[in-house]
Amino acid sequence: MPPTRSAVLTEAELRLMDVLWAKGACTVQQVLEALPPRPALAYNSVLTTIRILEKKGYVKHTKDGRAHVYAAIVKREEATRSEISHLVNRFFKNSHELLVLNILEDQSLDRAELNRLRQMLNETPVEGETK
Numbered sequence: 001m002p003p004t005r006s007a008v009l010t011e012a013e014l015r016l017m018d019v020l021w022a023k024g025a026c027t028v029q030q031v032l033e034a035l036p037p038r039p040a041l042a043y044n045s046v047l048t049t050i051r052i053l054e055k056k057g058y059v060k061h062t063k064d065g066r067a068h069v070y071a072a073i074v075k076r077e078e079a080t081r082s083e084i085s086h087l088v089n090r091f092f093k094n095s096h097e098l099l100v101l102n103i104l105e106d107q108s109l110d111r112a113e114l115n116r117l118r119q120m121l122n123e124t125p126v127e128g129e130t131k
Helices: 011-023 028-034 043-056 076-091 096-105 111-123
Strands: 059-064 067-072
Touching: 011 028, 011 043, 011 067, 011 076, 028 043, 028 067, 043 059, 043 067, 076 096, 096 111
Parallel strands: none
Antiparallel strands: 059 067
16 A cells, blocks of 8 residues: 655655656756755755655655666646645635635735736636536
């Protein structure tokens, strides 16, 4: 039975997943080389984090000679949806409406972002309605 996938990724895990999503299958050394220089990570830290990601069900490895090659088995879109669901459940009592209202009340949104949100809301079909 595969491991149960955790709903959330830590910041360190997300940094490594970003590399795997962008580059595809990589060795630990290739992931390390693809990471931004700051904050610097040691090889063992990357290896430990990748092993945690594997236990969480986000990556798998294959052997290539002596090296392990790691690949994402969860797509970015799936991880994003999982993170949003976790956020909605944790902070907004499982209400997507409260999340959207909170975003709309954010003073840092500019006019273009608000217009794009309005357009998306107008174009999104409502469950049970036909266009």
